[in-house]
Amino acid sequence: MRENTQLMVIAEDYSEDRTTLFGFWLYLMTDVVLFASLFAVYAVLRSNTADGPAGAEIFSMPLVATETLLLLSSSFTCGLALLAAQAGNRAKVLFSLGATFILGACFVAIEAIEFAKLVADGFGPSRSGFLSSYFTLVGTHGLHVSLGLLWMLVLMAVIFFRDLSRPIMRKLLLMSLFWHFLDIVWIFIFTVVYLLAL
Amino acid sequence: MSWQQFLFGKLSLSVIPTDPIALGGIIFMLSCGAITLGLITYFRLWGWLWREWFTSLDPKKIGIMYLGVSGVMLIRGLADTALMRAQQALSVGADQGILSANHFQQVFSAHGSIMIFFVAMGFMFALINIVLPLIIGARDVAFPFLNALSFWLFAAGAALVNLSLMLGDFSAAGWLAYPPLSELQYSPSVGVDYWIWSLQIAGLGSLLSGINFFTTVATMRAKGMTLMKMPMFAWTVLGAMTLVAFAFPILTVTLALLSLDRTLGMHSFTAEAGGNMMMYVNLIWAWGHPEVYILILPAFGVFSEIVPVFSGKKLAGYTSMVYSIWAIVVLSFIVWLHHFFTMGAGAAVNAFFGIMTMVIAIPTGVKIFNWLFTMYRGRIRFTTPMLWFMGFVVLFTMGGVAGVVLAQPPADYQLHNSLFLVAHFHSMIVSGVLFGYFAGLTYWFPKMFGFLLDERWGRHAFWCWLGGFILAFGPLYILGLMGATRRLDHYDPSMGWQGLFIVAGVGAALVLVGFLCQIIQLAVSIRDREKNRIGNDPWDGRTLEWSTTSPAPLYNFARIPEVSGRDAFWMSKAHSLPGRQAGAEASRAKQVYEHITVPKNTSAALIIAAFALLFGFGIVWHIWWLAIFGIIAAVVGVIVRGFNDDTEMILSASEVVLIERGGTWRKFI
Numbered sequence: 121m122r123e124n125t126q127l128m129v130i131a132e133d134y135s136e137d138r139t140t141l142f143g144f145w146l147y148l149m150t151d152v153v154l155f156a157s158l159f160a161v162y163a164v165l166r167s168n169t170a171d172g173p174a175g176a177e178i179f180s181m182p183l184v185a186t187e188t189l190l191l192l193s194s195s196f197t198c199g200l201a202l203l204a205a206q207a208g209n210r211a212k213v214l215f216s217l218g219a220t221f222i223l224g225a226c227f228v229a230i231e232a233i234e235f236a237k238l239v240a241d242g243f244g245p246s247r248s249g250f251l252s253s254y255f256t257l258v259g260t261h262g263l264h265v266s267l268g269l270l271w272m273l274v275l276m277a278v279i280f281f282r283d284l285s286r287p288i289m290r291k292l293l294l295m296s297l298f299w300h301f302l303d304i305v306w307i308f309i310f311t312v313v314y315l316l317a318l
Numbered sequence: 319m320s321w322q323q324f325l326f327g328k329l330s331l332s333v334i335p336t337d338p339i340a341l342g343g344i345i346f347m348l349s350c351g352a353i354t355l356g357l358i359t360y361f362r363l364w365g366w367l368w369r370e371w372f373t374s375l376d377p378k379k380i381g382i383m384y385l386g387v388s389g390v391m392l393i394r395g396l397a398d399t400a401l402m403r404a405q406q407a408l409s410v411g412a413d414q415g416i417l418s419a420n421h422f423q424q425v426f427s428a429h430g431s432i433m434i435f436f437v438a439m440g441f442m443f444a445l446i447n448i449v450l451p452l453i454i455g456a457r458d459v460a461f462p463f464l465n466a467l468s469f470w471l472f473a474a475g476a477a478l479v480n481l482s483l484m485l486g487d488f489s490a491a492g493w494l495a496y497p498p499l500s501e502l503q504y505s506p507s508v509g510v511d512y513w514i515w516s517l518q519i520a521g522l523g524s525l526l527s528g529i530n531f532f533t534t535v536a537t538m539r540a541k542g543m544t545l546m547k548m549p550m551f552a553w554t555v556l557g558a559m560t561l562v563a564f565a566f567p568i569l570t571v572t573l574a575l576l577s578l579d580r581t582l583g584m585h586s587f588t589a590e591a592g593g594n595m596m597m598y599v600n601l602i603w604a605w606g607h608p609e610v611y612i613l614i615l616p617a618f619g620v621f622s623e624i625v626p627v628f629s630g631k632k633l634a635g636y637t638s639m640v641y642s643i644w645a646i647v648v649l650s651f652i653v654w655l656h657h658f659f660t661m662g663a664g665a666a667v668n669a670f671f672g673i674m675t676m677v678i679a680i681p682t683g684v685k686i687f688n689w690l691f692t693m694y695r696g697r698i699r700f701t702t703p704m705l706w707f708m709g710f711v712v713l714f715t716m717g718g719v720a721g722v723v724l725a726q727p728p729a730d731y732q733l734h735n736s737l738f739l740v741a742h743f744h745s746m747i748v749s750g751v752l753f754g755y756f757a758g759l760t761y762w763f764p765k766m767f768g769f770l771l772d773e774r775w776g777r778h779a780f781w782c783w784l785g786g787f788i789l790a791f792g793p794l795y796i797l798g799l800m801g802a803t804r805r806l807d808h809y810d811p812s813m814g815w816q817g818l819f820i821v822a823g824v825g826a827a828l829v830l831v832g833f834l835c836q837i838i839q840l841a842v843s844i845r846d847r848e849k850n851r852i853g854n855d856p857w858d859g860r861t862l863e864w865s866t867t868s869p870a871p872l873y874n875f876a877r878i879p880e881v882s883g884r885d886a887f888w889m890s891k892a893h894s895l896p897g898r899q900a901g902a903e904a905s906r907a908k909q910v911y912e913h914i915t916v917p918k919n920t921s922a923a924l925i926i927a928a929f930a931l932l933f934g935f936g937i938v939w940h941i942w943w944l945a946i947f948g949i950i951a952a953v954v955g956v957i958v959r960g961f962n963d964d965t966e967m968i969l970s971a972s973e974v975v976l977i978e979r980g981g982t983w984r985k986f987i
Contacts, residue, residue: 143533154567168592249592252584
């Protein structure tokens with residue numbers, strides 16, 4: 121009898137997992153639409169430079185390449201964290217998440233430096249329609265990454281002080297979905313914004 | 319920056335409006351608020367409100383709170399109607415009417431924004447909250463906390479709109495705030511910022527609701543309820559929530575870009591420095607057209623539930639109904655350009671969107687015919703919900719035909735932005751959406767409170783609304799053909815329009831009488847409630863929501879029903895003939911009970927939304943410390959709640975038995 125109830129509890133947990141995962145995927149799809157709108161805006165405004173600079177004149181490709189590398193590696197370490205969590209290895213989870221966090225933080229830092237430099241040079245978001253759309257598209261991605269970092273930080277703290285409980289495992293899975301999703305968005309930004317500007 | 323600027327931003331005592339009409343509005347609103355608060359305090363209801371309502375995660379209660387907020391906002395929207403109709407009936411030649419031009423512009427902007435975002439959307443989410451989990455045989459929505467958060471964000475948005483009445487002004491740029499008019503250069507006051515942030519905050523709530531209800535329908539249906547066995551209301555909600563998920567992010571982006579233009583001097587939509595204002599119009603309608611289908615689809619769902627019940631027949635053409643919903647969902651995303659044929663996108667583009675617009679009338683027509691076929695040879699009971707339905711069929715079909723006229727680009731060049739257009743979309747939104755929700759509210763009122771609404775006053779209300787609507791909008795069709803444009807605060811007597819405007823004013827007054835009848839209906843029904851308590855299944859319903867008690871217990875169903883076909887409750891009643899009702903009661907009595915997990919009450923949703931309100935208010939008035947504090951506090955609130963594991967409690971089997979045997983689980987009034 122006791123075994124039976126235990127089985128039932130586990131079954132309930134899984135159905136909750138399923139619902140949460142489904143809902144989170146749906147949220148990610150709405151975020152796709154959000155980014156799609158921003159991409160559309162960028163496509164419309166990208167040649168409206170209003171006598172200001174065009175993309176090729178202000179983008180620093182080495183920096184962008186570094187950012188791409190950082191974010192792609194962070195996706196890899198994030199995957200490692202999930203594998204470690206499934207194996208129940210807490211130390212390894214924390215280590216991999218820590219590495220992901222550092223890589224992501226470096227990404228955000230480089231982006232911030234890039235933005236600050238553009239603003240200092242007089243090419244801020246209010247310079248032209250093109251720069252407005254550039255800053256909003258790339259900035260929205262950066263904001264997402266920053267929120268992902270915050271989420272990761274809280275998760276690490278909880279895993280450090282508590283245990284890898286089922287709800288925490290679920291949150292870890294959602295966070296990693298979010299992280300990979302941002303990676304994919306970045307690939308599109310890299311292509312549409314930076315490579316097409318060359 | 320002085321410390322005053324730091325502390326209060328653009329806020330000062332001089333922003334309180336001083337003209338008599340606005341001041342009257344403020345005094346009226348403040349005294350209504352004070353009386354309400356006073357009564358709550360006098361009857362010592364604060365604790366009860368907090369425990370039973372504000373912190374509740376029960377979708378049925380959240381639905382009723384949506385109704386409360388939307389009801390209040392409907393009063394505001396109707397007050398705006400009265401002002402506009404009075405102004406247009408009076409402001410001819412030397413007479414300037416009762417409103418200044420700027421105030422008139424604020425009034426029509428507020429009317430549109432309030433009616434769509436805070437009345438229609440609110441009624442829709444109210445009905446979905448109250449009905450959806452019950453009708454699919456679920457105990458709750460997929461994410462109960464998110465649902466409460468959606469509601470409180472909606473309430474925060476509504477609060478921000480109402481604040482604009484007292485502090486500063488509201489947008490005077492129309493309900494969709496086209497740039498460049500809505501840019502800082504031409505609208506320097508805080509009005510447009512109020513518009514942006516009230517919609518942004520409420521819109522975030524709508525987006526979360528969309529995800530929530532879609533997941534609910536997708537994953538939480540009762541055992542045996544395959545997709546093609548779902549009640550039609552669930553199908554329409556699924557369609558509408560698909561639209562929410564795809565359309566609302568576009569609104570979020572559009573509002574954010576406009577806000578960045580206004581606060582950080584960007585150039586997404588400005589008239590200079592490479593901005594593109596027509597992109598705004600495209601973006602806002604890429605959201606805006608699906609939005610009208612978001613509103614109407616659940617109303618179609620309501621009718622699809624009501625017509626079979628009151629015709630005593632199953633819904634005709636179930637499969638074609640489902641396909642027509644999805645045809646509407648898809649097509650609604652490829653018609654947006656018909657809102658601005660006059661932009662000059664070229665003949666080919668206009669022709670494509672014109673044809674698509676006419677095509678979308680076909681699935682809608684399919685639905686109308688299916689309802690009529692359901693009634694055909696049925697044993698029709700002419701209850702108030704059924705009256706609302708029949709009013710809807712007539713007015714909505716006529717309005718739809720006017721829409722097909724507008725869908726033709728050459729005709730649209732003449733009719734664009736005329737009162738013909740205004741009459742058309744009111745035919746769709748008032749007689750479609752609003753009549754639909756009124757029908758649904760009357761039909762499911764006993765589900766919410768356990769007693770029926772008064773039929774006599776309901777009929778009075780219906781006939782006043784119907785007659786008032788025809789009188790108010792019939793003249794507008796004619797005026798539009800005579801060349802009267804929308805948003806006129808003044809015109810010359812030589813146009814010969816005044817007579818028709820006066821008729822429209824009389825119609826609006828009749829609509830107000832109809833609304834008054836609804837308030838009386840509510841009061842009379844509450845007074846006679848003991849007489850009107852007529853069991854759990856007052857209409858001889860067909861779907862699962864009527865198989866449980868009215869009002870339903872916290873967990874909806876003590877045992878999740880198993881479904882083997884459409885109209886599941888009807889089937890179970892048919893199996894236990896002759897004593898249908900008795901059969902359901904008997905099966906409830908001999909049930910075996912189990913423990914049920916339910917969410918615990920929490921104040922987190924209310925608190926997070928309150929911080930969002932502070933954030934919005936801070937941004938509107940450029941009080942940056944308040945905005946930063948609000949957003950950080952809201953994010954911290956989300957994190958704290960997100961990592962709280964203690965969110966559920968277990969009702970033991972014996973507690974469930976007590977509730978079930980105790981008859982009605984609770985009486986609100």
